[in-house]
Amino acid sequence: MSQELVLVNEQDEQTGTGEKMAVHREGLLHRAFSVFVFNKRGEMLLQRRSLSKYHSGGLWTNACCSHPAPGEAVADAATKRLVEEMGFSVPLEKVFDFIYKAGFGNGLTEYEFDHVLVGEYEGSIDYNPDEVMEFRYLPMDQLEASIEAEPGIYTEWFKLAFPRVAAWWMGRYKNV
Numbered sequence: 148m149s150q151e152l153v154l155v156n157e158q159d160e161q162t163g164t165g166e167k168m169a170v171h172r173e174g175l176l177h178r179a180f181s182v183f184v185f186n187k188r189g190e191m192l193l194q195r196r197s198l199s200k201y202h203s204g205g206l207w208t209n210a211c212c213s214h215p216a217p218g219e220a221v222a223d224a225a226t227k228r229l230v231e232e233m234g235f236s237v238p239l240e241k242v243f244d245f246i247y248k249a250g251f252g253n254g255l256t257e258y259e260f261d262h263v264l265v266g267e268y269e270g271s272i273d274y275n276p277d278e279v280m281e282f283r284y285l286p287m288d289q290l291e292a293s294i295e296a297e298p299g300i301y302t303e304w305f306k307l308a309f310p311r312v313a314a315w316w317m318g319r320y321k322n323v
Contacts, residue, residue, distance in 0.1 A: 174256035234273030237266035
């Protein structure tokens with residue numbers, strides 16, 4: 148089944164739509180989201196992407212990410228995708244957005260206007276094994292050290308978003 152992505156300009160204004168794999172082959176700017184989840188101790192939830200993903204399989208990343216469908220609100224798409232990948236839902240708050248471009252060895256390019264949303268969750272995780280290999284929570288200092296020591300085990304967008312998410316987290320969880 149083909150998925151349509153929302154093509155945008157650098158102000159996140161829709162310029163059209165395109166078939167998902169064609170958009171990634173051509174490296175077209177499109178709307179996306181990344182969800183970051185923390186527990187009450189301020190540890191970040193990470194997932195390791197399934198090896199069957201069309202790129203970045205086996206790499207560690209944020210709780211989930213994807214693309215809203217044409218006409219779908221980013222927050223609604225993010226909530227739905229979190230359930231599909233990790234098996235739970237939480238209220239999400241948008242904290243920033245950014246544009247990035249990253250090529251992959253398989254001829255695909257992510258060129259995304261990425262909306263970053265955060266939430267807090269305590270509870271069981273029933274992840275989808277078609278999407279996720281494993282998950283873990285990590286304290287922010289350990290995660291920062293791991294990214295510095297082993298950047299190749301993390302997705303490109305995660306490494307780009309992490310410093311800004313960490314800055315947001317410092318303001319929110321500094322008393323934890």
